[in-house]
Amino acid sequence: MLRLDGATVRFGARAALDAVDLEVAEHEIVCVLGPSGSGKSTLLRAVAGLQPLDGGRVLLGGADQSGVPVHRRGVGLMFQDHQLFPQRDVAGNVAFGLRMHGVSRAGQAAQVGELLDLVGLPGAERRSVAELSGGEQQRVALARALAPRPRLLMLDEPLGQLDRGLRERLVVELRQLFGRLGTTVLAVTHDQGEAFALADRVVVMRDGRIAQSGTPLDVWQRPASEFVARFLGFDNVVPATVTGESADTPWGKIPVPPGSPQGERRLMVRPMGVRVVPAGQGLPCTVAGRTFRGHHAALLLHPSDAPPLEAEVPLRTAPEPGARVGVDFAADEVVLLGEDAP
Numbered sequence: 001m002l003r004l005d006g007a008t009v010r011f012g013a014r015a016a017l018d019a020v021d022l023e024v025a026e027h028e029i030v031c032v033l034g035p036s037g038s039g040k041s042t043l044l045r046a047v048a049g050l051q052p053l054d055g056g057r058v059l060l061g062g063a064d065q066s067g068v069p070v071h072r073r074g075v076g077l078m079f080q081d082h083q084l085f086p087q088r089d090v091a092g093n094v095a096f097g098l099r100m101h102g103v104s105r106a107g108q109a110a111q112v113g114e115l116l117d118l119v120g121l122p123g124a125e126r127r128s129v130a131e132l133s134g135g136e137q138q139r140v141a142l143a144r145a146l147a148p149r150p151r152l153l154m155l156d157e158p159l160g161q162l163d164r165g166l167r168e169r170l171v172v173e174l175r176q177l178f179g180r181l182g183t184t185v186l187a188v189t190h191d192q193g194e195a196f197a198l199a200d201r202v203v204v205m206r207d208g209r210i211a212q213s214g215t216p217l218d219v220w221q222r223p224a225s226e227f228v229a230r231f232l233g234f235d236n237v238v239p240a241t242v243t244g245e246s247a248d249t250p251w252g253k254i255p256v257p258p259g260s261p262q263g264e265r266r267l268m269v270r271p272m273g274v275r276v277v278p279a280g281q282g283l284p285c286t287v288a289g290r291t292f293r294g295h296h297a298a299l300l301l302h303p304s305d306a307p308p309l310e311a312e313v314p315l316r317t318a319p320e321p322g323a324r325v326g327v328d329f330a331a332d333e334v335v336l337l338g339e340d341a342p
């Protein structure tokens with residue numbers, strides 16, 4: 001459906017998009033994730049035709065899009081700052097793209113009704129958009145983007161402005177809706193929760209390049225590099241020397257999964273793999289902090305002479321701040337990281 005071949009965009013000496021190769025298959029939902037300034041919006045703008053390329057190509061359905069203007073690309077856009085028309089009612093907003101495509105009035109009304117049902121706002125045609133809540137406005141913007149039945153729907157921080165609870169609900173609804181419609185989606189967000197909940201595949205960007213691409217489960221379980229690991233919030237990362245099924249680290253000798261790459265590496269332990277044991281066993285640590293997180297507690301542990309550790313423990317067994325405990329490590333929560341792309 002979509003292919004980027006060495007797509008490059010430069011602003012002055014800086015490449016905002018640095019020879020990016022990316023493919024999105026029909027019906028696939030791909031979420032591009034990355035810190036501020038990593039090139040996510042530039043990527044979307046380049047695909048939409050809002051940003052000319054300095055090198056490489058964008059292909060839609062196999063056809064090179066160089067010189068093809070935005071409105072001829074058949075892509076739908078929903079940007080965070082994509083304002084609804086405040087002077088038009090809901091139907092007027094949703095029908096906008098249909099009018100542009102010369103759909104008859106009766107046809108417009110029927111399609112608007114269907115789209116509003118789809119996005120969970122049945123019968124809202126005559127409501128004023130100014131009176132809608134943030135979440136309702138977002139749904140109207142989505143219905144408007146879907147109306148011309150774009151072959152590719154692109155979303156830029158689609159749920160960015162909304163509060164957390166609403167975002168979590170909407171993201172589940174969106175995934176179901178796109179699945180039902182068979183919509184191909186390329187979305188960008190800086191919110192990893194949103195990306196992981198929405199996507200069939202996540203693409204993590206850094207400095208205009210792709211740092212990792214994979215299913216949410218793959219990327220979560222096996223971050224490719226220290227950059228991706230830290231971006232996902234995994235901060236238990238140290239240098240290690242791996243020999244066989246154990247590694248020498250500043251936290252002592254810790255077990256690693258069978259088949260791990262050998263030699264000098266960066267090593268990450270997921271907080272679930274940091275197990276609290278009675279003082280006197282394992283690595284001696286002091287509990288420096290404890291945060292309740294729903295079903296578990298997050299502990300910040302200070303070994304005497306090594307980097308701090310984050311542990312995830314059941315609420316009931318979480319030790320008090322100030323307590324002295326021991327720590328050992330579960331091999332299946334240890335990940336050996338690759339090099340960051342240069």
Ligand SMILES: Nc1ncnc2c1ncn2[C@@H]1O[C@H](COP(=O)(O)OP(=O)(O)OP(=O)(O)O)[C@@H](O)[C@H]1O
Binds near residue numbers: 035037038039041043
């Ligand atoms: N029109 C422009 N002129 C000059 N530099 C630009 C322009 N647009 C983007 N940039 C630069 O290109 C880089 C990538 O920007 P981009 O907006 O694509 O990042 P992003 O990942 O979408 O960030 P955010 O999450 O903050 O929106 C940044 O360094 C930015 O400053």
